[in-house]
Amino acid sequence: MTIDWDTVRCFIEVAEKRSLMAAAEALGMSNATLGRKIDALEMATGLQLILRGPGGVILTDQGTEMLALAKTGGDHLFQMERLAFSLKSDRRALPVRISTTETMVSAVLAPNLPMLWDRHPGLLVDLIMSTELADLNRREADVAVRLARPKNEGLIARRLPEVTAGLYASADYLDGRDPGNLDLGQEKLAGLDEKFGDIPELLWMNQHGLQQAVSVQTSSIYALLAIAKSGAAIAMVPDFLAQRQGLIPITAPRVPGRKPWIVFHRDNRRNPEIKAVRDWIVACCQTSFGAI
Structure with a gap:
């Protein structure tokens, strides 16, 4: 055979x-x-x-x-x-492959690459944008950052700083109105669509009876930011991104934060290149979201 x-x-x-x-x-x-x-x-x-x-x-x-x-x-x-x-390829090291979401790659990791290369100038990285958890047991990636803790055997998961979110609008949308005195049920709201399941943002919308006020849904955080910036609607977006865009916070009950995890295979816990990348990811998140 x-x-x-x-x-x-x-x-x-x-x-x-x-x-x-x-x-x-x-x-x-x-x-x-x-x-x-x-x-x-x-x-x-x-x-x-x-x-x-x-x-x-x-x-x-x-x-x-x-x-x-x-x-x-x-x-x-x-x-x-x-x-x-x-x-x-005559390389002394392979690229360290990092699997995470588009938002994490574009807004958190990519802007902080100089920080990594200042400390480790010869280190190679591969930033893989994916909404699915890479199979670390099969080495589809070396490190993953996800919003849910995986329970696969052989994997190590460590908490990252919490990602908080809220409702934000542009000055054009408010048109002089007080952001602390809005009837949200009568406003146009924008939020993530239901493909993500029972995530805190959607549960919050339902809990406060605001689902009927949602005028547009999307699977893209960057689309929500664009909607808010255009003045089309009030959008629920991560605080750190809204603050970068100069959006105005809308007074509302606190939205539960998201708790990301950095995940890697147990066999790689002592690999110096992968450890350097893990430490860099933690530093990036602390810079963007704050300390744990």
């Missing part, structure tokens, strides 16, 4: 995506090609690993056991690929 890594990688992608179509798109190949690779793996192992159906792909019991072993081997092979890249 001969099984090559490329076929195993295809199986892992199909198993995790639960869809041949989604896996084929992620791998950059046709459905037919991917289907043939899965057929070849099943023939090589003599096992039925997946069940195909109109609702997607379901792992068999045998497929579930094979997936656990495949992912373990995949972790080691992925590290070999990274090492090969480093040696081929």
Whole structure:
């Protein structure tokens, strides 16, 4: 029985995506090609690993056991690929990959890169913007910053300073009105959409009966800032960003803060480059949000 890594990688992608179509798109190949690779793996192992159906792909019991072993081997092979890249590029170190949200990258980390390079001039970083938690066990990133604490085995999570938010408007929107004396139910409000689930901002809106006053929703913090700056509506945005834009705070009950976490794999806790990046991220957050 001969099984090559490329076929195993295809199986892992199909198993995790639960869809041949989604896996084929992620791998950059046709459905037919991917289907043939899965057929070849099943023939090589003599096992039925997946069940195909109109609702997607379901792992068999045998497929579930094979997936656990495949992912373990995949972790080691992925590290070999990274090492090969480093040696081929004649680099002494690989880029430290940081996975986090667009707001964190653009508003917190990118502006503070001089701070990192003043202390570690030769350090390379890769800023990955993603709303999904990267799989640190498979080394899709070295460090992640997220607003929820992951509970995956092998990961270490440490608290970062709280990110507070509030309602803000422009002087044009207020047009001389007192920001401390508004009937928010009669105003135009802008907020995050429901794709984020039960986040503090949406729960606050519902708790105070203001959902009906929301005239526009978006998944982008920067869009909310633009809406507030344009004078179109009152927007709920992070305090540190609103203050940078010179927006005016609107008197309202306090919005619960968000509690971000810095996450890294236990195996990397003593890696000097990754530790330097972790310390830099903490310093960036303390500068932007304040101390813990």
